[in-house]
Amino acid sequence: GDSVTQMEGPVTLSEEAFLTINCTYTATGYPSLFWYVQYPGEGLQLLLKATKADDKGSNKGFEATYRKETTSFHLEKGSVQVSDSAVYFCALSDHNFGNEKLTFGTGTRLTIIP
Amino acid sequence: DTGVSQDPRHKITKRGQNVTFRCDPISEHNRLYWYRQTLGQGPEFLTYFQNEAQLEKSRLLSDRFSAERPKGSFSTLEIQRTEQGDSAMYLCASSLSLGADLEAFFGQGTRLTVV
Numbered sequence: 348g349d350s351v352t353q354m355e356g357p358v359t360l361s362e363e364a365f366l367t368i369n370c371t372y373t374a375t376g377y378p379s380l381f382w383y384v385q386y387p388g389e390g391l392q393l394l395l396k397a398t399k400a401d402d403k404g405s406n407k408g409f410e411a412t413y414r415k416e417t418t419s420f421h422l423e424k425g426s427v428q429v430s431d432s433a434v435y436f437c438a439l440s441d442h443n444f445g446n447e448k449l450t451f452g453t454g455t456r457l458t459i460i461p
Numbered sequence: 462d463t464g465v466s467q468d469p470r471h472k473i474t475k476r477g478q479n480v481t482f483r484c485d486p487i488s489e490h491n492r493l494y495w496y497r498q499t500l501g502q503g504p505e506f507l508t509y510f511q512n513e514a515q516l517e518k519s520r521l522l523s524d525r526f527s528a529e530r531p532k533g534s535f536s537t538l539e540i541q542r543t544e545q546g547d548s549a550m551y552l553c554a555s556s557l558s559l560g561a562d563l564e565a566f567f568g569q570g571t572r573l574t575v576v
Contacts (some may be wrong), residue, residue: 351503383567390465391552391567393503411518447556448494448517449501449565 350372352454353437354453361460368422368455370411370437378439380413380420381449385434392441394422394435429459463487465568467553473574474543479538482571486555493527493536494565496552497521504552510536511558543575 354369372380382394382404393403400415409424420437437452466485474480486493491512496504507526511519512533522528525543530536540547550572554565 390569391554393564393566396564408555438503447492447565448506448509449496449504449554450506453501453503 349378349438349441349450351450351452352422353435354455357454357456357458359458359460363426364459366422366424366427366457368435368437368457370420370452371459372418372420372437372439374418374439374441376441378441380411381438381440382411382420382422383436383451384407385436385439385454387433391436398457401450407417427457427459429461432457432459464564465549465553465555467568467571469571470569471574473571473576476575477542478547479539479541479546480543480573481537481571482551484536484538484555486535486553488534488558489568490555490566491533492556492558492565493530494554494556495536495538496499496548498552498570499548507538507551520566534572540573541572548573548575553572 350373352371379398381396383391384394385391395406397404397413403412411420411422434454434456436454438449440447468483493510495507498504508528510530525541528538550570552570554567556565
């Protein structure tokens with residue numbers, strides 16, 4: 348079945364540091380890939396997505412590129428801020444008969460220190 | 462607020478009791494999903510509705526769990542004879558089946574504690 352493996356946390360960085368959170372996936376078809384973010388006390392929010400190979404999703408300075416050859420969708424940001432502290436989830440959707448259910452990784456807790 | 466809303470936000474119940482949660486999706490969204498999230502894990506799919514039809518149920522959804530979406534709008538998730546292992550955050554999400562833009566919007570969840 349489908350699965351998502353993401354970098355275990357927690358991850359602690361200083362402000363303005365470079366961020367990478369690794370994510371790899373296993374899927375039977377050609378999934379869409381997502382990064383969701385959960386800020387303290389809030390619900391899951393879509394951060395960015397990519398629907399086909401070589402697509403790059405970007406939002407709020409975060410980027411991730413859909414790499415079919417390595418089955419990866421790593422999240423990157425060039426200079427993190429304290430406000431980026433949150434839990435980040437990598438996810439895929441396999442478009443199975445119109446059911447766009449999401450398969451999530453375990454999440455990576457990110458803390459940014461001023 | 463036009464987002465996905467869930468009620469209650471927190472529920473503490475004794476083992477063996479029944480509980481019911483409600484989800485109100487974004488009004489024009491025809492797809493509705495329930496997920497369960499335990500501590501330190503990502504959300505896991507439970508069930509999916511398109512309009513009022515329940516089209517898929519996960520094997521995680523034992524026969525003590527039942528979900529409905531009677532008029533294709535709000536949905537309820539009922540757990541009968543709760544067990545301590547049911548303690549989790551229950552998340553609802555909705556989306557619109559239109560083209561390839563299938564973003565799911567999540568509610569803040571209902572945290573269930575079974576004591």
